[in-house]
Amino acid sequence: MDHPVKKQPADVVGARNVTGWLVFHPTHFPLEDIPFQDIALALLPPSMEMEPTKVPSEGGLNVTLTIRLLMHGKEVGSIIGKKGETVKKMREESGARINISEGNCPERIVTITGPTDTIFKAFAMIAYKFEEDIINSMSNSQATSKPPVP
Template identity: 75%
Template sequence: MDSSLVGGGLNVTLTIRLLMHGKVSKGESVKKMREESGARINISEGNCPERIITLAGPTTSIFKAFSMIIEKLEEDISTSMTNSTATSKPPVTMRLVVPASQCGSLIGKGGCKIKEIRESAGAQVQVAGDMLPNSTERAITVAGTPQSIIECVKQICVVMLESPPKGVTIPYRPKPSGSPVIFAGGQLTKLHQLAMQQSPFPIAHGNQGFQAGMDASAQTGSHELTIPNDLIGCIIGRQGAKINEIRQMSGAQIKIANPVEGSTDRQVTITGSHASISLAEYLINARLSSEATGLAAN
């Protein structure tokens, strides 16, 4: 963040860092976003499974650009739904990258601040417990409707402006897939694990763990994934430890179909609330990406 709060409002210059998975278009859509919003938009380079998108400028420009990115993600979900057997639409999910030194203020005493943000914005917010590899930053996952995500991020920005980062921040830089990665101080146990210990909704709440307090998330649906046979082991884990962990953290039911003769893939069916399905899918993808970079924990 570049400035302090002005007159109690959000009329300041600030920087938001987003962590996007998969291919990020750098063509006409980004050019249009820059022109229409007036924000500076930078997308990290490199052949990486992840990209960092940096938005900088006055708050009005930032949130215009942010809204356009959210709309694009919503469009992508709608497009993917046309080729999917899923009956319910998954929520838009966005990840912010913030200095770890600011996460305490965002969570608040006993989780009170993050609970307040969740309830007033109507979005789900999860602060990762582990820092991102080779950095002093943590990922904050926000899921919900486009409007609830925008409101949620505005409130996160207010907290971050009121509590500037302490000390030196080492920014997270995504690594190219397949290249060796060295982690400082062995801080990584699982790639981008969504830690639940700092959520006011502990795992003990069972299926309500991630989405408690969200009326809309009571709706259930199912989603199917196809995973190559040679990668299914990293999802299941030793004696089913990994799949059970994903079930417990997400609150979703996950069924892995038996191998089909002649097929190189296995069908995975995820059933539960929108939030549970979204989180289970995220955790499965995190396992797959960590396996792809040779980092999956046993």
């Protein structure tokens, strides 16, 4: 099965910063189909992949990661929420810095920066928001849908 989280090479910037790209598309749900290990591996720098003993634990290395999610404008609107309330809540609850590129292109970039645990929290919150939106749209479309015209 092809997973929506694609591992991309991460560049180590200095000793404590890692940058990587994830292409995220909300139609690849439910989340249970994405093994947690795939998400974790996508966030690790290449030097850490084969040496699990180097993975920082709590109280270990203080590594700041940056991931970028490429999304359509509609999905970004869902993350922002009315008057920015949804993204504000995600920032506060996850502890990650979440920045969204300007809306002058059909696709926008959501940048999430912070320690690994905050990135996991923010990414999970975004993914669950999309899953919630999909479930809501399916229940709304079933309630208002008309039978197909032959």
